Amino acid sequence: MMGRIKPKWVVLALVLLAHLTIPLILILNFQIVLGRGEDFKILARPIDPTDPFRGKYVALQLELEVPKWISVSASAETIWVRLEADIHGFASIIELTDYELKGPGVLKISHPNFRRDKLILPYDRYYMEEGIAYQAEIVAREFSDSTYVVLTVKDKIGLLSGLYLSGIRIEDYISLLEKNEEQ
Amino acid sequence: MIIFSILGALLVGSGIILILAKNWSSLSVTLQTVLAFLPLIAAQVLVVYMYKKDKFNRRWEEGTGLFYSITLLSCIALIGQIYHLPGEFSNYLLLCSLMILPLCYICKSKMAAMLYLAGVTGWMGSTNDFSNIFHIVFLFLLVIPYIIIENKRDSNEGLLHLLQWVFLFCLFIAWLVKLTFFDQYLIMSGLFCHLLFITAQLKFKNQEFKWLTLVRIPGFIGLLVILYVAAFAPELTEDVTNGAGNKIFMFILIILFISLSLLVISIKEWIKLPRVAFVQNLLVSWIFPSLIFVLLINIQLIKASYSIPWFLIYNLYLLGLGIVMIINGLQSSKTNLRVGILILFSWIFIRFFFSELSFLTRGVLFILMGIGFLVTNYLLIKKQDRGANDGQD
Numbered sequence: 001m002m003g004r005i006k007p008k009w010v011v012l013a014l015v016l017l018a019h020l021t022i023p024l025i026l027i028l029n030f031q032i033v034l035g036r037g038e039d040f041k042i043l044a045r046p047i048d049p050t051d052p053f054r055g056k057y058v059a060l061q062l063e064l065e066v067p068k069w070i071s072v073s074a075s076a077e078t079i080w081v082r083l084e085a086d087i088h089g090f091a092s093i094i095e096l097t098d099y100e101l102k103g104p105g106v107l108k109i110s111h112p113n114f115r116r117d118k119l120i121l122p123y124d125r126y127y128m129e130e131g132i133a134y135q136a137e138i139v140a141r142e143f144s145d146s147t148y149v150v151l152t153v154k155d156k157i158g159l160l161s162g163l164y165l166s167g168i169r170i171e172d173y174i175s176l177l178e179k180n181e182e183q
Numbered sequence: 184m185i186i187f188s189i190l191g192a193l194l195v196g197s198g199i200i201l202i203l204a205k206n207w208s209s210l211s212v213t214l215q216t217v218l219a220f221l222p223l224i225a226a227q228v229l230v231v232y233m234y235k236k237d238k239f240n241r242r243w244e245e246g247t248g249l250f251y252s253i254t255l256l257s258c259i260a261l262i263g264q265i266y267h268l269p270g271e272f273s274n275y276l277l278l279c280s281l282m283i284l285p286l287c288y289i290c291k292s293k294m295a296a297m298l299y300l301a302g303v304t305g306w307m308g309s310t311n312d313f314s315n316i317f318h319i320v321f322l323f324l325l326v327i328p329y330i331i332i333e334n335k336r337d338s339n340e341g342l343l344h345l346l347q348w349v350f351l352f353c354l355f356i357a358w359l360v361k362l363t364f365f366d367q368y369l370i371m372s373g374l375f376c377h378l379l380f381i382t383a384q385l386k387f388k389n390q391e392f393k394w395l396t397l398v399r400i401p402g403f404i405g406l407l408v409i410l411y412v413a414a415f416a417p418e419l420t421e422d423v424t425n426g427a428g429n430k431i432f433m434f435i436l437i438i439l440f441i442s443l444s445l446l447v448i449s450i451k452e453w454i455k456l457p458r459v460a461f462v463q464n465l466l467v468s469w470i471f472p473s474l475i476f477v478l479l480i481n482i483q484l485i486k487a488s489y490s491i492p493w494f495l496i497y498n499l500y501l502l503g504l505g506i507v508m509i510i511n512g513l514q515s516s517k518t519n520l521r522v523g524i525l526i527l528f529s530w531i532f533i534r535f536f537f538s539e540l541s542f543l544t545r546g547v548l549f550i551l552m553g554i555g556f557l558v559t560n561y562l563l564i565k566k567q568d569r570g571a572n573d574g575q576d
């Protein structure tokens with residue numbers, strides 16, 4: 001026999017469903033960016049702090065030089081930046097505006113942070129497994145000129161998809177090191 | 184015991200956060216994602232079980248509500264970890280808080296409501312954006328139906344009292360934090376305190392909101408602080424003259440509206456009060472915003488900056504308030520007496536030590552004031568004696 005469904009069950013179901021879908025939508029968005037986005041390399045200087053909620057990460061300082069001919073007031077709430085990759089894949093700013101830009105390679109940055117003639121990108125953390133993060137900081141110092149991150153950009157969203165030491169993913173590099181030590 | 188179910192949920196939840204924070208980057212992204220959702224789904228199963236078995240008692244409500252909230256936090260946190268999301272803590276907080284909000288309704292959990300309030304307040308504090316100042320009101324309003332429902336269910340519950348205090352505290356902090364973004368911080372926060380104070384006196388159908396009366400305390404203290412600043416450091420309030428008074432203007436109109444409605448609603452009762460109490464009510468609930476209103480009109484419309492010696496008026500206002508409260512206190516409540524004495528003595532103290540008037544003027548003023556006090560005292564005693572005699576006759 002089909003009884004009438006009580007409203008409290010409907011409400012409950014809706015809330016439970018929402019709690020599942022919101023994170024899933026986030027994930028889906030990120031997967032689309034990672035899967036279909038454009039890759040840019042940006043030099044990085046990693047160091048190692050902790051976030052009590054989200055765990056271990058290496059803090060990155062990603063700076064891009066702002067070309068001299070561009071002038072946007074430093075107090076702009078939101079800026080749009082167009083990146084272009086050179087032949088090695090490293091990013092440089094070719095456009096920076098306080099109005100919306102269209103097309104590929106565009107990042108939207110709210111509350112931008114400028115330091116002298118450089119733009120500090122808001123992608124400031126790369127999460128790593130506990131115990132490895134500190135090692136990563138030490139290793140990265142040896143590769144200080146060739147440590148870079150790959151930033152994948154699509155639909156004005158940027159996601160970090162990897163931290164590399166002269167072309168090798170840092171996780172792989174550290175596990176290689178550990179294997180060598182075991183031998 | 185309810186405390187055990189809360190502690191249990193808290194420990195298990197925190198344990199899950201810590202385990203997930205270990206960062207299992209050796210696992211594939213898909214596995215990590217599944218891992219992020221597992222505790223959340225467990226919490227959901229728990230809630231469905233609670234609904235199915237109709238286990239609505241405080242232990243179950245608080246336990247599942249808290250556990251569910253924590254699993255939500257950890258789920259979002261883990262997604263941030265997997266995708267290396269930048270450390271913009273503020274958006275994370277807002278998203279999590281908004282997701283936690285329905286839990287106070289579906290699990291009837293006061294802990295979830297408190298988490299929500301704390302999260303929203305944290306979000307307020309962490310954004311550098313003051314355009315969201317009016318969002319606070321909205322975000323806090325979302326909890327009010329829950330508080331009302333719970334009050335109907337059992338208004339004597341300890342956790343409910345705690346929730347109400349948390350609500351007030353968070354609202355107060357959120358506003359004060361946000362107001363620092365204004366140049367006219369002092370006046371804005373003064374107005375806000377006053378808003379709290381007068382709203383707390385509103386009655387609907389002669390029914391006072393019991394827990395709203397709590398607001399009067401921070402409201403009145405804040406109001407006094409502002410008055411002191413206005414009376415003794417007028418240079419701090421001068422920002423109002425430097426344009427950008429429009430937001431204040433709107434704000435003060437709202438306050439005037441509320442204080443006017445307060446006047447209309449309660450004037451009948453106030454008139455029945457002794458005359459001093461009536462004057463005191465007028466002073467604290469009506470005259471202060473009107474004063475600031477006149478000040479603003481003066482600045483905004485007539486563009487005359489400080490054509491009236493405002494600090495003098497605030498000084499007089501404070502003095503008057505102190506005296507009225509003392510007289511009122513003598514007739515009725517001890518609290519009024521104490522607060523009034525505190526106002527007067529601190530006023531005298533500050534004037535004595537920090538005034539730029541010459542010693543002679545200060546000396547003469549003090550003597551005059553002293554005589555005034557003695558006379559008032561004498562009159563009061565006489566009146567009391569007469570009152571006592573009347574009583575005896």
